Amino acid sequence: MPLGVHAQYPGPAGSPGSTAIAGDSSIFVGWASSIETELASIDITDPNAPQANTGNSTAALGPADSQVISLGDGGTATLFFDQPIIDGPGADFAVFENSFLDGFLELAFVEVSSDGEHFFRFPAVSLHQDTLQFGPFDNLMQAQKLHNLAGKYVANFGTPFDLAELEDDPLLDKSNIQYVKLIDVIGSVDPDIGQTDFSGTLINDPFPTPFPSCGFDLDAVGVIHQAVGYSKINRGQHVELFPNPANDIIYLRTDHIIQIEETGRLEIRSLEGKVMLINPTYLIGHSIQVGALNNGTYILYFKNQDIVLVKSFIIQ
Ligand SMILES: [Ca+2]
Ligand SMILES: [Ca+2]
Structure with missing residues (x-):
């Protein structure tokens, strides 16, 4: 057994x-x-x-x-x-x-x-x-x-x-x-x-x-x-990382129907869970510099009192 x-x-x-x-x-x-x-x-x-x-x-x-x-x-x-x-x-x-x-x-x-x-x-x-x-x-x-x-x-x-x-x-x-x-x-x-x-x-x-x-x-x-207390935009289908795969810069953005301006804590972690990048005051829609990351898959977390987002992306 x-x-x-x-x-x-x-x-x-x-x-x-x-x-x-x-x-x-x-x-x-x-x-x-x-x-x-x-x-x-x-x-x-x-x-x-x-x-x-x-x-x-x-x-x-x-x-x-x-x-x-x-x-x-x-x-x-x-x-x-x-x-x-x-x-x-x-x-x-x-x-x-x-x-x-x-x-x-x-x-x-x-x-x-x-x-x-x-x-x-x-x-x-x-x-x-x-x-x-x-x-x-x-x-x-x-x-x-x-x-x-x-x-x-x-x-x-x-x-x-x-x-x-x-x-x-x-x-x-x-x-x-x-x-x-x-x-x-x-x-x-x-x-x-x-x-x-x-x-x-x-x-x-x-x-x-x-x-x-x-x-x-x-x-x-x-x-x-x-x-x-989470807003409805936490649905995965309403947000995306663009471009994905990325190279130097990636954007976290919402779709054209639900455009929001939210500031929150952004973290990018490796698949092993290691924190690679932190921005405690990230504004959704703004660029994220990812040129320092090696090729591979990463996970982006965005969190504030209303929203939690988890999205994976690729650097290549
Ligand atoms: Ca039923
Ligand atoms: Ca349980």
Whole structure:
């Protein structure tokens, strides 16, 4: 058993020690406010199979209500939030699926990102056997054999995720999580199609499921710990570094719709986290001299009382 893997994990909603969180819990301080989806086939083994087509993507926004969007085999949904998610004590957000049986669970990997480009996956664990395929009507799955996989709990109960379980990385700012991405686990135990948990075990979940509601059915993502007081321009898509790749000079600028004049602390760090440049009074839009940096990838942080920005760029 690899380091960090337990013999078993918390059991189904309602059982002693379960970490399932009811959708109407006052622990939730926010919900996803926008979404992008890439829906996939209802049967990845059938080239003629249609896309999953249950629900509208807006069903995943706002509080858990059992209205869902089905992702299909390997489909994805990326969610955005009005305020960044931060790493507070214990779980920081929870994902809701719509299973109605403790033994029939459709699973998804969960990834987070600060910049919209670099995503970091929670180390998923499946302790189920990975040789005998679970079918859609077997009802044999057990929540206590799953960890860091969305869909562990039935409808109206969120599966919690704690950012502290992700390894530290200079490209991930746990005080500024802008994006949560869900990737349907295909669930096949055929190694050519299936997907593995962090220890290399194939993740067995009901397969195939050639129905319009195939794959992970995303109901909602609830926020437990969020940054407060940030303006909306902290969304990665509203700011850019130009030119990128850069050579001598780079500009941090906002888009033409949201032009702002904000002063704050600017830091440029190497991928190893070493601070290469500091300007405590940088005004957004002004040039940044980067000619002294060696070729490579760097991360720019901009922070004041209203805004946190994290963007990577290349010097070449
Ligand atoms: Ca946490
Ligand atoms: Ca919903």
